[in-house]
C-alpha cells in the first residue's frame with residue numbers, strides 16, 4: 001500500500017490533506033490538478049481511506065476493514081464516476097444517478113466519497129448538475145475532481161473546490177522513486193526522463209519504448225552526410241503505425257539534447273544512444289535549436305498530410321548540415 005509519504009514532492013499539501021482527512025476536517029470538494037502520473041488518484045484514494053479508516057493511530061492504517069475495502073475497490077460508500085461504456089463524456093444522466101445515490105444515507109455509517117478521476121470528461125450539462133450539488137453539499141460527502149486538464153472545467157465548478165496542485169518530480173528524484181518501487185537501476189533514469197518526472201507515467205514505460213529511444217537516436221544521429229539520409233528514412237517510413245511515435249520520440253530527444261547543450265542536464269543514463277551524446281557535444285546550442293525548429297515543422301507537415309518520409313527527411317538533412325558546420 002502507498003502512504004502519503006510516497007508522494008512527497010508531488011504536492012505541497014500532502015501533510016495537510018492527511019491531517020484534515022484523519023480528523024474529519026475536510027471540505028466538501030477538492031480539485032486535484034496536475035499532469036498525468038503525478039499521484040492524484042492515489043492520493044485521493046488515501047484521503048478516502050483516511051476519512052473512512054477505523055484503525056487506531058495514524059490514518060489510514062491500511063489494515064482495518066474499511067481501508068481494505070477502499071484499496072480493493074469494494075467500499076460501498078466510495079463511488080467512482082466514469083463515462084458510460086463506449087462513451088467519451090460523462091453525461092448528465094450519469095451524474096443525476098450518482099447524486100441520487102449520495103442523497104441517501106451511507107452504507108457504513110460514515111463519509112461518502114465521490115471520485116471523478118477524469119473530471120474533464122464531464123460535459124457542460126453534467127458539470128452544471130454537479131455544480132448545484134456543490135452549492136448545497138450533502139452532509140458527510142466529499143467530492144474529488146481529478147484532472148490533468150483543469151481548463152476543461154467550468155470556472156464556477158472550480159471555484160467551489162479546494163484546488164490541490166500536483167507536480168512531476170525532478171528526474172533524479174523520480175528515478176530514485178522508481179528504484180524504491182522495485183524498478184531496475186539500469187533503466188530507472190531513462191524511464192523517469194521519458195515520463196518527464198511523472199512517476200506514474202514512468203511506470204508505464206515499457207521495454208519497447210526504451211528500445212525505440214535507443215535505436216532511433218542511434219540511427220538518426222549516426223547521419224554525417226546527406227548521402228546517409230535515405231537509408232534511415234526508408235527504415236522508418238514503412239511502419240505507418242509508428243510514424244507519429246517516431247517524431248514524438250525524436251522531439252523528446254532533441255529537447256533533452258538542448259538541455260544538455262545548455263548545461264541544464266545530462267544525457268547520461270537517459271537511455272539515448274551514444275550518437276545522441278556525440279551530437280550534443282559536437283554541435284553547439286544553435287544547432288540544437290535549428291534541429292528543434294525542423295522537428296516542429298515536420299510535425300506540422302505531417303498534421304497537414306504531407307508524407308512522413310518528406311517531413312522526416314528534412315529533419316535528417318538538418319542533422320547532416322549541422323554536423324558539416326562543426327566538423328571537429
Ligand SMILES: [Zn+2]
Nearest residue numbers: 053061064067
Ligand atoms: Zn484503516
